[in-house]
């Protein structure tokens with residue numbers, strides 16, 4: 001059918017001589033029938049020409065059918081057949097001005113751009129089988145820094161699967177492809193004929209599924225993990241080692257080139273390459289703000305709407321994961337920018353309702369989960385309706401960015417980092433910062449509660465055994481890191497392949513990531529890579545898993561975690577609320593007294609140790625540290641309460657203990673002072689509330705009571721709170737300082753200071769502490785407490 005149409009057009013504008021039309025592509029249309037020729041004659045000649053052409057085509061069609069039938073004889077005959085068709089088409093298409101214009105107008109620009117993109121990469125750098133259409137039309141370019149994730153809707157299939165042979169039309173428009181005989185000319189759209197990195201096994205069927213999702217709307221794109229790649233600059237060490245850059249980023253595409261080793265004489269000239277396409281790729285000059293706004297800003301917005309969001313960095317050791325997540329003082333990373341953004345958004349919306357923000361920070365180190373804000377015993381993971389939770393994990397209620405920054409800094413100081421051969425400040429654990437935002441507002445007579453959870457994860461880096469120290473603590477850590485990352489890969493594979501059983505329980509990390517990978521969650525993966533050809537293997541591995549991860553579909557997240565509660569308005573409920581508030585006030589007062597007593601005890605201990613330095617003070621039970629692991633032993637040595645000290649060194653050790661205790665006392669004093677202030681504030685708020693209630697009640701008796709009077713009762717609020725806290729997600733303000741029993745001791749190491757990405761802790765262990773420290777602003781917090789601070793529910 002298209003051939004017939006072309007023939008007609010050709011005949012119409014080029015003249016009726018079919019033979020001439022077929023003759024030469026350069027043959028100009030014969031003018032002899034144009035001017036002066038009688039119309040009728042022209043029409044009949046025209047008709048005759050068409051007939052001729054139709055006959056020729058029918059003949060060709062017959063030939064083609066015969067040749068197909070006799071496919072055994074295929075070789076030469078088929079080639080000849082194709083040649084004849086091509087020659088016919090060529091002649092026609094060349095004469096066909098419309099077709100030419102269309103090609104120039106639509107595809108031409110794309111072809112040019114694609115050509116430009118390729119021109120940046122040496123032709124030899126691309127594997128033959130990978131030369132399939134890599135770049136789709138660049139309509140969905142990398143967005144500017146203030147673009148939203150939605151802009152990165154899953155690209156069309158051919159775009160996603162740069163490594164999959166795509167449309168024949170595309171193949172024709174890319175000059176490089178002409179050099180590739182392996183590309184089938186026939187339109188074999190859904191067949192993943194050549195995948196560059198197929199280490200993961202058979203996934204052909206999944207391509208289609210992923211493509212179906214990706215080719216669709218932005219809505220569909222939201223249901224899968226978005227994958228971004230970030231290339232870090234070449235390090236000094238790498239430059240000194242004479243390494244070459246093996247990664248090139250062009251828009252969303254990452255080109256990886258493998259250079260043969262200089263000693264490999266057989267393959268000296270051979271250069272191999274790989275090509276991947278992601279939701280976005282960040283070249284080395286990309287700023288932290290750009291990375292944040294492209295990858296995470298939308299997630300933060302989603303969390304405020306009551307949706308869960310996760311960002312995790314994945315990559316080899318030294319690839320820049322921690323830099324991306326935490327950053328430096330000058331260039332804060334995603335974690336810091338997300339927190340700042342969250343608080344500024346909450347502040348902007350404070351008039352809409354009450355927001356409460358709670359956060360926790362934990363690490364998975366050698367398959368044990370630890371609370372980074374209240375270091376102590378390892379935490380156990382348990383599953384409940386809300387997902388996997390670490391039992392006993394401290395949830396801190398935060399009121400300002402500064403407060404979070406301090407907590408983050410404290411947590412980072414407690415995080416295990418050690419120098420390895422690859423990275424001076426290598427993270428030896430996976431760190432997870434979780435921020436829970438609860439929003440509560442009155443909608444008419446109902447209380448609307450929304451809860452969103454943002455998880456920001458800095459994974460430890462995968463590493464080759466050779467890259468780290470052998471048979472040391474580092475190698476044990478490395479093995480554990482690799483094991484948990486392997487478990488993560490298995491989960492990714494199982495999810496991509498649509499298996500029923502996903503092996504989340506194979507590691508603590510995957511247990512904790514269960515929600516993010518397979519639950520209702522907006523998930524973003526940032527794959528960090530190094531440009532050095534010395535890290536080619538690691539980079540290839542990272543890109544492979546990132547490529548795989550983009551096929552993971554998460555559950556639909558159209559419904560926010562929202563709850564609507566009716567407000568009862570009876571007088572009895574008001575009375576109940578009054579009683580409950582009074583009761584809570586007395587509980588808070590008791591807590592305050594207990595804290596003061598605790599402080600006095602510690603002060604007394606400190607005094608005792610000061611007066612008798614020769615006597616080693618018996619550490620109180622709540623500050624003792626178990627010393628079952630090597631890491632704990634390290635700390636115990638610092639605390640001096642785990643091993644006996646030689647006599648010669650005893651006075652010095654005692655002095656150190658005294659100093660240690662004094663430091664603890666100071667920290668506790670500061671904490672108690674802070675708690676005191678908060679308790680007083682809470683008491684004040686509640687007193688005001690009670691007073692207000694009493695006034696209202698009194699006025700109610702005086703006035704004529706109307707049926708439509710409604711009030712926010714504490715009972716109703718309690719119900720909501722109970723529901724949430726039962727799920728282990730949020731705790732009431734009075735729980736703010738609850739933490740596992742032996743936590744107080746570890747606070748010794750919470751000293752804030754050190755402004756470099758890595759500071760040497762007093763125990764010699766390298767720790768990170770590079771979150772921006774801002775002078776804490778005094779005065780009331782911008783965030784109000786849920787349920788108490790606002791009393792605008794009264795009508």
Ligand SMILES: Nc1ncnc2c1ncn2[C@@H]1O[C@H](COP(=O)(O)OP(=O)(O)OP(=O)(O)O)[C@@H](O)[C@H]1O
Pocket residue numbers: 231232233235284315316317318319320321322323324423425426427428459460461462528
């Ligand atoms: N985008 C970047 N710009 C500038 N420097 C960077 C960038 N990414 C990483 N670096 C630097 O590279 C070094 C290693 O980075 P980083 O510690 O973040 O790696 P990592 O992937 O977290 O490693 P590990 O898994 O061992 O913890 C650091 O000195 C860091 O400052």
